[in-house]
Amino acid sequence: MKNTVLTEKFFHRDCLEVAPDLVGKLIVRTFEDGSEIALRITETEAYRGEEDTACHACKGRTPRTELLYGKSGIIYVYLCYGMHWLMNVITGEENQPQGVLFRACEVYDGPAKLTKRLGIDKSFNGEPICGNPRIRIEYDGYCPEIETLPRVGINYATPEYRDIPWRFADIKRNGKR
DSSP states (O other): OOOEEOOHHHHSSOHHHHHHHHTTOEEEEEOTTSOEEEEEEEEEEEEESTTOTTSGGGGOOOTTTGGGGSOTTBEEEEEETTTEEEEEEEOSSTTSOEEEEEEEETTBOSHHHHHHHHTOOGGGTTOBSTTOSSEEEEEOSOOOOEEEEOOSSOTTSOHHHHSSOOEEEETTTTTOO
């Protein structure tokens, strides 16, 4: 079976639908020399709206958050702790800020380890993930059982949003099978 490359339609849904649906898919990165790696997504997190105090959009529109208000299927990359690039994809409708963080893939357990392995940096920020010659998401038929958990690394958020179960993980990957 040939893998299916995800299209813009996949991302043009609410982040709470897209985030669990991304778990089990493959991130395929094509490097300048033509080599490719494919990593299975094992964990994602959803960030949704200005009311979500863990979402960058909670302070409203700024130059940094403008992409969150834009078209779905756009890559949003930001620098964390001044040293780690983290990658998200915008989802949903325009002017309703939301996105999904790629939190982990098999072997690369953590968003910074993942982006480092994939060679993701600021140059990806604002690029479409669909039709992108450097990176794409594919479906190969694998459908994991998903568990929902609270998001991590967001101690600055209010308790309501800090504890909300908007992290989605492959149960098999988390050792529960």
